[in-house]
Every structure is written in structure tokens, then in C-alpha cells.
Amino acid sequence: MSTAIRSQDDALAWASAHAASLNEGAAHADEAISVLGAAGFFRIGVPSALGGSGGSTADAVDAIARVARRSLTAAFVFWGQRTFIEYLLQSDNAALRARHLPALLSGELAGATGLSNAMKFLSGIESLSIAASPAGEGWRLDGSLPWVTNLRRAGFAVAAAVEPTDGQPPAVVAFLSGTPGITRTDDLELLALRGSNTAAIRIEGVVSGAAELIHADARSFLPRVRPAFLSLQCGMSIGLARACLAAAGASGSAVRAGLQSRIDALEASLAHEIEQLQAGLASGSFATQAAPLFRIRIRLAAIVREAMDLELDATGGRAYLVATTGDFARRWLEAAFVPVVTPSLTQLHGELERHAALRAA
């Protein structure tokens, strides 16, 4: 790490200073997790008995939002890391947790969540992309994960869902980058968020067994972790919307152009969604009723879009000049990611329609 990180403010300052670099290329990609880890960000919302600093999932959402306000790339790798940590917290496999949690919390090990495929599988959109053939006491894994973020070259752990070929239920397993049969491709050529260590993984003849099992039944485990998975994602939208609204408000033309009342109204809508999110997390209701959380994620994505438009409206032509665009151009590209990250808005709308049809039937 090139900079000494002593506090969360230090890490936030690092994210601000490197936001453009993290968006445009891989120069600082391998530092982000170490910086956030050194500042204690991954311990937030993790019980102190397990090495965390206590607090709740809502506190972790707020932490991701604070980082997203500076850099969506840093916030996205934070999301991947914290979500992987969440899988271990909710896993029955105490030995697996004890083995990896300390290095994940400190940021020495990068944790990646290859579970988009599994989340889409749950919704009946895709079949699972990793086959698990019985071999000895465990399995032989073969397949691929076409998109995984936070695959730090120095080493990473990945969570993925696998489909046993003998009819057993789909399971969720972890594997490490050094395991024979795991190949990380070069980084994908992304439009933005290029410092997120996003690549594909090929899995060929990987030996796996009880020691690597996060959960034996993906169909019960995934809905259990989905509230944290989605809520932590909401932190990304909250932070990015706050950055756009702050930039719109700080622009001298906002008042001149009569935009202030729209900025104020959108800030109020954002505060309302955050309250709803916090209330659902505090009551635990998202575990049994996913639809309200889906709606919050959809509305937050709409708020990001509107906030981005307000920043553009307030900045005017300066937003289109390289010399004066400031952080606008980066945020514009970052914002394009919000609707496509799994579960995508299209998928969430589809889920809500399915819920409504089931209720009507």
C-alpha cells in the first residue's frame, strides 16, 4: 500500500484521490481492498466475537454508501468483499469461516461473489454454470463464471453455486485462486469500473468437498442471504446519488436555473428510501418478504438516474468539456452500472410481476 491508512477518513480520501484511476484502469486495482481493510471497513456489521466491530447490516450499507460517494469502483469491490464475508457469517461451516474470515476482514484476502448466475437460477432465468460430479468423498467441479469482480491477482476466494450431476440439491461452495484447475482470465475490457478486478474464471477438474461447502442447499441459502446481498448493493446507489445531488447543489447555476427545488425534492425521496431500507433491515422483514426490498432497489436506481440528470442540468455545457467536466463524466459511466448489476432492474420487475400473479391466483 503506497499510503499509510490509519482511519476511515484516510481510506475515503484515498478513494476520492484515486476515483478516476480506479474507473479507468487497473493501476490501483489491487490496493482498494487493502486500503478499505486497513481502515476497518469490512468489520462493520460483523459481530465482535468473530473479529468484527459490531453494528448492523444497515451500518455496512452506510459504509458502502460513504465509499460510493467517492468512487463506485471502490464501493463495488467493497460490496463483493462484504457480501462474501456475509456468506461466511451465515454459513453452517464454522471451520471454513474460521479459516478465511480473519484475512477477509483485514483485507489481506479478496473475497468475490460469483453468485449472479445462482441468483438468476433462483428466478428461473439461467441454469447453473458449474457441474459437480461425485468423486471420492466430494466432488469434481467443471464449468465457468463469466463475470466475477474482486479477483485480485495476488489471491482471492470465490463463492459459487454448483449443480451436482447425481440429483443432489444445488450447493454453494468456496474455492481459492491457488487451487489446481482454477484459471483467472485477463480483466474484462469494461467501459468503466476497470479497476474492479473483474474477469472470468474457468473451473476444470477442481476437487471440492465438505471443507469448502458454504451451504449444502442453495435454494434455502440464497433467499436467506439475499436481504444482505441486495441491501449492500443499495449502498452503492445511495452513495452515488448523494455525490450527484451534492455536485448539482454546489453548482452556481442550480439556483439560477431554478433547479434547487428539484434537488431538495430528490434529496427527500432519497432520505425516504434510506429510512424504508433501514426499517426493513431492523425488523428482519426482508427475509420473508423480498418484494419491498426489490422496490427500494428499483426506486434507488431511478433516484440515481434523476440525480445524474440534475447534475448534468446544473453543470450545463461545462459537463461536456474535458477541461471542466470534473467528476461528472466518471459518474455518468458509473451510473450506467446501477441497473445492470444482478439482479438487474429488468429481473426485479419480472420478479415483482411474478409475485403479483401468485398473489392474484
Ligand SMILES: Cc1cc2nc3c(=O)[nH]c(=O)nc-3n(C[C@H](O)[C@H](O)[C@H](O)COP(=O)(O)OP(=O)(O)OC[C@H]3O[C@@H](n4cnc5c(N)ncnc54)[C@H](O)[C@@H]3O)c2cc1C
Ligand atoms: C462490471 C460488472 C461486474 C460484474 N461482477 C459480477 C460479480 O462479481 N459476480 C457475478 O456473479 N456477476 C457479476 N457481473 C455479472 C452481472 O451482474 C450479470 O450477470 C451479467 O451482466 C450478465 O447478465 P445480464 O442479466 O446482464 O444479461 P442477460 O442474461 O443477457 O440478460 C439481459 C437482460 O434481460 C434480463 N433478463 C434475461 N432473462 C430474463 C427473464 N427470464 N426474466 C426477467 N429478466 C430477464 C436480465 O436481467 C438483463 O437485464 C458483473 C457485471 C458487470 C457489468
